[in-house]
Amino acid sequence: MSNKPRSEGGFILNEPQPKIKNGSTRKSVKVSAKQFPARAQREKINRLLIMHDLHTDVTERFTGKDIDLLKQIALEGSISNNIPAFRYNAIQKLAAFPTAAILNTLHHLANFGEDHFVRSKALLALGVSGIELSIPVIARSIDSDNILISNAAQKALIRLINNLGVERVRQYFKSDSSLNYQVLERMMEPKPARSLQLTSVS
Amino acid sequence: MKNKTSINQTKIVDQLSAGRYSALDTPAFKPLSFVNSSIQQIVKLTGINENTAAALSEFRKKYKDNQPHEIPFSLFFDEENSQRLKRCLLYQNDQRTIITNVEPTDKRIMSDNKFSLRVSFTGDIANAPLLVSIRVSWKGSPFIVEKLITKQSAKKEYADILFDKQQTLPVGPAVFHVTLYNSAGGQSSFRLTCYILPSNPFSLDLSPNSNFVTGTFSARVVKQGANFGVAINATLSNGNSFAVNMNTSFQWKFWDGGVGGSLIESGTGNFGGTIRVPAFGTWGGWMNFSSPPGSGIFNKFNGKEDLTIEIIMTKSDGTAVTGTITARTMFRFGVNLTQVSPRDFVGQQNNDLQDAIAVTRSIYERTDVSFNIDNRFIPDDRVGGFEVIDTFNEPRDLWEQWSGPDTNNNIDAFITHVWIDGQYDGMDGDIPGPTSHWGRSSGIVADKAAFTDPGGNPRLHVEYLGMLIGHELGHYLGLAHVSTANNLMLESSDTNDTTITYDQYKTLIRHGWVTID
Numbered sequence: 003m004s005n006k007p008r009s010e011g012g013f014i015l016n017e018p019q020p021k022i023k024n025g026s027t028r029k030s031v032k033v034s035a036k037q038f039p040a041r042a043q044r045e046k047i048n049r050l051l052i053m054h055d056l057h058t059d060v061t062e063r064f065t066g067k068d069i070d071l072l073k074q075i076a077l078e079g080s081i082s083n084n085i086p087a088f089r090y091n092a093i094q095k096l097a098a099f100p101t102a103a104i105l106n107t108l109h110h111l112a113n114f115g116e117d118h119f120v121r122s123k124a125l126l127a128l129g130v131s132g133i134e135l136s137i138p139v140i141a142r143s144i145d146s147d148n149i150l151i152s153n154a155a156q157k158a159l160i161r162l163i164n165n166l167g168v169e170r171v172r173q174y175f176k177s178d179s180s181l182n183y184q185v186l187e188r189m190m191e192p193k194p195a196r197s198l199q200l201t202s203v204s
Numbered sequence: 205m206k207n208k209t210s211i212n213q214t215k216i217v218d219q220l221s222a223g224r225y226s227a228l229d230t231p232a233f234k235p236l237s238f239v240n241s242s243i244q245q246i247v248k249l250t251g252i253n254e255n256t257a258a259a260l261s262e263f264r265k266k267y268k269d270n271q272p273h274e275i276p277f278s279l280f281f282d283e284e285n286s287q288r289l290k291r292c293l294l295y296q297n298d299q300r301t302i303i304t305n306v307e308p309t310d311k312r313i314m315s316d317n318k319f320s321l322r323v324s325f326t327g328d329i330a331n332a333p334l335l336v337s338i339r340v341s342w343k344g345s346p347f348i349v350e351k352l353i354t355k356q357s358a359k360k361e362y363a364d365i366l367f368d369k370q371q372t373l374p375v376g377p378a379v380f381h382v383t384l385y386n387s388a389g390g391q392s393s394f395r396l397t398c399y400i401l402p403s404n405p406f407s408l409d410l411s412p413n414s415n416f417v418t419g420t421f422s423a424r425v426v427k428q429g430a431n432f433g434v435a436i437n438a439t440l441s442n443g444n445s446f447a448v449n450m451n452t453s454f455q456w457k458f459w460d461g462g463v464g465g466s467l468i469e470s471g472t473g474n475f476g477g478t479i480r481v482p483a484f485g486t487w488g489g490w491m492n493f494s495s496p497p498g499s500g501i502f503n504k505f506n507g508k509e510d511l512t513i514e515i516i517m518t519k520s521d522g523t524a525v526t527g528t529i530t531a532r533t534m535f536r537f538g539v540n541l542t543q544v545s546p547r548d549f550v551g552q553q554n555n556d557l558q559d560a561i562a563v564t565r566s567i568y569e570r571t572d573v574s575f576n577i578d579n580r581f582i583p584d585d586r587v588g589g590f591e592v593i594d595t596f597n598e599p600r601d602l603w604e605q606w607s608g609p610d611t612n613n614n615i616d617a618f619i620t621h622v623w624i625d626g627q628y629d630g631m632d633g634d635i636p637g638p639t640s641h642w643g644r645s646s647g648i649v650a651d652k653a654a655f656t657d658p659g660g661n662p663r664l665h666v667e668y669l670g671m672l673i674g675h676e677l678g679h680y681l682g683l684a685h686v687s688t689a690n691n692l693m694l695e696s697s698d699t700n701d702t703t704i705t706y707d708q709y710k711t712l713i714r715h716g717w718v719t720i721d
Contacts, residue, residue, distance in 0.1 A: 012508050013508045013509075013510070013532070013533075014507065014508055014509040014510070015509075015510050015532065016460070016461055016509070016510070017459075017460075017461070017462055017510045017511065017512045017530045017532075018462040018512070020343070020528075020530075022343050022344050022374055023315075023316060023374050024316070024372065024374075025344070026343070026344030026345055027344055027345050027347070028340070028342075028344065028345075028347040028370065028371045028372075028373075029347065029370040029371060030347045030348040030349065031348070031349050031350060031351075031371075032348055032350050033335055033337075033350040033351070033352050037352060038333070038335045038352060038385065038387075040335075040385060040386070040387045040388065040389050041335060041385050043389060044385060044389045044391055047389075048391075048696075048698070049696045050696070052629065052696045052697075052698060053627050053628050053629070053695060053696060054628060054629060054630040054631075054672065054675055054676070054695060054696070054697065055628060055630060055631055055632065055676075055679065055685070055695065071389040074299055074388065074389060074390060075389075075391075077271070077272070077273055078300060078390070078391070078392075079272075079290070079291060079300070080291060080655050080656055080657060080658060081233065081235050081291060081292070081300075081302050081658050082300060082302060082390075082391065082392045082393065083230050083303065083392060083393045083394055083395075084391055084392065084393050085393075085653065085665055085668045085698070085699065086653050086654065086655040086665055086668075087629055087651070087653065087668065088391075090623070091626070091627060091629075094623070094626035094627065095626070095627075097626065107273060110273040110274055111273055113276075113278070114273060114274075114275070114276055114277060114278055114286075114290070115273070115290075116272075116287055116290040116291050116656070117287055117291070117655070117656040117662075119654050119655055119656065122592070122621070123623070126592075126594060126623060126626065127626065130626050149547070149548070149591065150548065150591065150592070150621065153589065153591050153592045154592050154621075156589075157589070157592055157594050161594075
């Protein structure tokens with residue numbers, strides 16, 4: 003912590019600071035942006051992919067030029083050892099550019115992603131996309147044995163219903179005999195009121 | 205003196221090798237080519253079963269030109285085997301360049317000497333030149349060393365990064381965060397911790413109790429019942445090519461005004477057993493001091509004074525070696541660390557969560573602010589839809605239903621899958637958060653940062669989760685977003701962004717739930 007006085011809040015801090023041979027700084031050696039321009043775009047996207055709170059004043063935006071790199075990040079996999087938020091949020095951002103190729107990628111990830119974390123993120127992204135064609139993959143995932151995938155699929159379907167309207171989603175379910183209509187009806191049932199007294203934790 | 209400080213507990217701390225010193229380091233892993241590797245090689249790497257291996261040959265012919273997300277492994281293989289194949293292999297037109305290992309070229313790093321790190325990689329080198337960037341966290345201010353790797357050099361699939369005489373390091377842990385970029389925008393990361401061994405050639409160093417983050421900071425003094433307690437780690441490091449035997453007993457002294465100032469109290473302790481510091485290796489011990497009311501040390505800490513702890517150990521030949529650290533009381537708050545549904549924390553993920561909160565604590569203790577933890581969970585059968593939070597209202601519903609009870613004045617921190625509106629991985633109730641457990645603002649949520657490692661184990665990203673919890677706690681304690689580089693409160697703070705400034709310190713210590721012993 004820089005510039006902290008040796009006495010604050012009534013503390014008496016009179017012990018000597020630890021000494022480091024050759025001082026507490028070392029010389030950095032950096033490669034300029036001109037020498038390696040690809041990093042600048044990657045760093046901009048990285049910054050936009052990790053946002054922690056809703057009260058942000060975003061000055062940078064994704065553009066169409068970023069789609070290829072977003073797709074690449076979405077597919078980086080855990081062997082890249084990058085923080086998971088990069089690829090999960092890249093999956094989500096792809097939903098804002100719902101071209102046929104992007105939707106195919108999201109469908110592939112929802113069906114065959116490398117683990118249930120990736121698959122659940124792809125399902126949520128398909129929900130955000132608001133595209134009717136995503137209904138089958140989402141609907142089939144609701145009955146998954148994996149709780150995370152099932153939960154994500156339910157939330158994705160709610161997003162789609164909010165975007166498309168419940169009647170349109172109902173019509174889609176009725177027109178596709180491979181879909182379990184009961185899944186939709188189950189979700190439309192009124193939920194019991196949540197208890198407000200659930201305070202016992204261990 | 206009637207009331208005296210004593211050591212009420214010691215223990216030996218397991219050590220890893222000096223060249224790969226932390227359990228948080230990235231394991232070496234080399235993915236294979238889906239198309240060009242032999243079936244035997246793939247079986248060995250991925251651990252897929254024999255029946256799967258037999259089917260793989262035909263399957264590969266059919267899908268050799270596809271990208272991994274397009275290959276329907278799960279239609280041909282069971283879930284576990286298909287996921288292993290997807291995670292561990294590189295495919296046609298794969299634009300990933302993966303760091304497979306980082307290690308000191310001389311197996312170890314000696315203090316105050318030049319050294320180099322070998323960064324090994326595989327995958328796409330067509331998109332060379334590559335850029336290696338290494339951020340070094342050590343006792344002093346972090347610094348960066350970068351190197352461009354030409355297309356020709358990239359063919360070797362490794363690069364040696366030199367740290368010259370202006371970048372030598374002192375004895376102690378140093379963390380190297382290595383990032384590799386290719387020209388197509390691909391990025392791969394790797395973390396390596398080395399214990400820098402003494403060239404002189406033997407050293408004793410003291411550090412705070414949970415020293416996950418490098419840097420120089422104070423040991424935390426806490427109330428343990430009526431007493432003040434302080435726990436520290438002692439690390440012996442050996443730069444010799446032969447092992448060194450030590451006496452198990454040691455002397456301790458608490459000084460006011462540094463070593464040679466006023467001696468407040470002193471005594472002896474014993475680690476028991478035998479102490480043998482291996483050649484080019486380390487030995488670790490842990491000790492807890494307890495100071496009752498009326499003791500000299502208690503009186504100093506009660507008066508908010510800091511003290512210097514000196515530990516003196518002796519080799520079996522009688523040579524003494526000493527180490528020092530500052531100890532002080534700190535401002536303190538509490539955190540109710542709540543797993544939202546324990547069934548969603550599998551295997552190593554439970555340890556990862558505790559490691560992550562230790563990272564958070566280190567971030568705050570470098571600022572001389574600490575916190576206590578109360579571990580909690582929301583039972584699986586009562587968790588409702590909170591296992592996945594994707595809207596702005598859900599965190600507030602969560603706090604309204606599950607914050608509290610008012611048995612302590614801790615901040616409620618809920619850890620679950622958070623993906624609010626597809627972009628926000630954390631949220632706090634208010635800036636600052638309330639000093640009650642009522643209403644729709646009394647808590648924070650943070651995304652688990654969950655993933656599956658190449659070995660197939662569900663994990664949490666410890667450094668990122670630790671930073672994210674710290675960021676959200678910062679909001680609750682009154683800190684707004686800033687744009688200062690490497691600050692914890694950046695709106696896009698990453699694992700390297702952990703600084704808290706003095707002005708921020710002055711803000712957070714004024715929160716109503718921050719106290720001092």
